Amino acid sequence: MTKRGKILRDTSTGPGLVWVEQQQYPFSLGAQWRSATPPAAGMTVDVEFATEGGVAAVTPVSESQIAKEQAEAMMNTAREKGGAVVSSAIARFGLPLLIATALLVVGWFFLSAVSVEAMFGKISFTFWQMLGFLNSNNALEAVLQGQGGPSAGLYGFLAIIALLGPFVRFFWKDARAHLAGLLPLLFMMFVGIMVRSSLHSMTGGSVDGPLAEMQRQAQDEMMSAIKIGFGAYLSLLVSLYLAAIAAKQFLAARAANTLQPPQ
Numbered sequence: 001m002t003k004r005g006k007i008l009r010d011t012s013t014g015p016g017l018v019w020v021e022q023q024q025y026p027f028s029l030g031a032q033w034r035s036a037t038p039p040a041a042g043m044t045v046d047v048e049f050a051t052e053g054g055v056a057a058v059t060p061v062s063e064s065q066i067a068k069e070q071a072e073a074m075m076n077t078a079r080e081k082g083g084a085v086v087s088s089a090i091a092r093f094g095l096p097l098l099i100a101t102a103l104l105v106v107g108w109f110f111l112s113a114v115s116v117e118a119m120f121g122k123i124s125f126t127f128w129q130m131l132g133f134l135n136s137n138n139a140l141e142a143v144l145q146g147q148g149g150p151s152a153g154l155y156g157f158l159a160i161i162a163l164l165g166p167f168v169r170f171f172w173k174d175a176r177a178h179l180a181g182l183l184p185l186l187f188m189m190f191v192g193i194m195v196r197s198s199l200h201s202m203t204g205g206s207v208d209g210p211l212a213e214m215q216r217q218a219q220d221e222m223m224s225a226i227k228i229g230f231g232a233y234l235s236l237l238v239s240l241y242l243a244a245i246a247a248k249q250f251l252a253a254r255a256a257n258t259l260q261p262p263q
Helices: 063-093 095-109 127-135 139-145 153-170 175-202 212-225 230-259
Strands: 002-009 016-020 023-027 044-049 055-060 112-118 121-126 226-228
Touching: 016 044, 016 055, 023 055, 063 095, 063 153, 095 127, 095 153, 095 230, 112 127, 112 230, 121 127, 127 153, 127 175, 127 230, 153 175, 153 230, 175 230, 212 226
Parallel strands: none
Antiparallel strands: 002 016, 002 044, 016 023, 044 055, 112 121, 112 226
């Protein structure tokens, strides 16, 4: 049987002492020490015990092994705490809402929402990067910056508020709190309108006269170069789901309040 211990006293002046589970055990350099490096006080060791209970062998533990074990212990602790947090979140908010929110985060922050076919190649934007496009003073410059993109600014703040909307009902006990679940869908619709308006402005807006036909052609070419990505479709479907659930819960809560007898 092997247990972890620490050297209390080295063997420079006689038998050494090792501390294992609140007890001291003597050992000798020649008979029980299993290393070319002499023992030193404070050294972490593995102590092998004989059948009769005495120390059979003492082996030093390398610093790399200690670091590895500490890292594994930290990972196990983090995994246990993370599991507890996840379980608590599922119990409070429900698994469907958490999954829908996770999909919305993926759709907004990681998947391509829009791609543009330009002379120098194809440029893809996530929904979050499109917010930077809207926040930029120079829309054309924002497009040319591609993946780097400008800051989302106020639009980014509104996006976070919309993302948290479906959770409002857990903290505000009012039937109207359920309507906050509509925020992701409403925000996406707002962003879509703003993006279309911004693209329209890039081609000079509405022009009358002989240049009108040329302008319409330029707008048509620009719109044909823009492709909606999977991230936009996924985000829209999730937002519709959240909006449907919010409307259903709002109607149910209002009906329940109506049926309650007056106090």
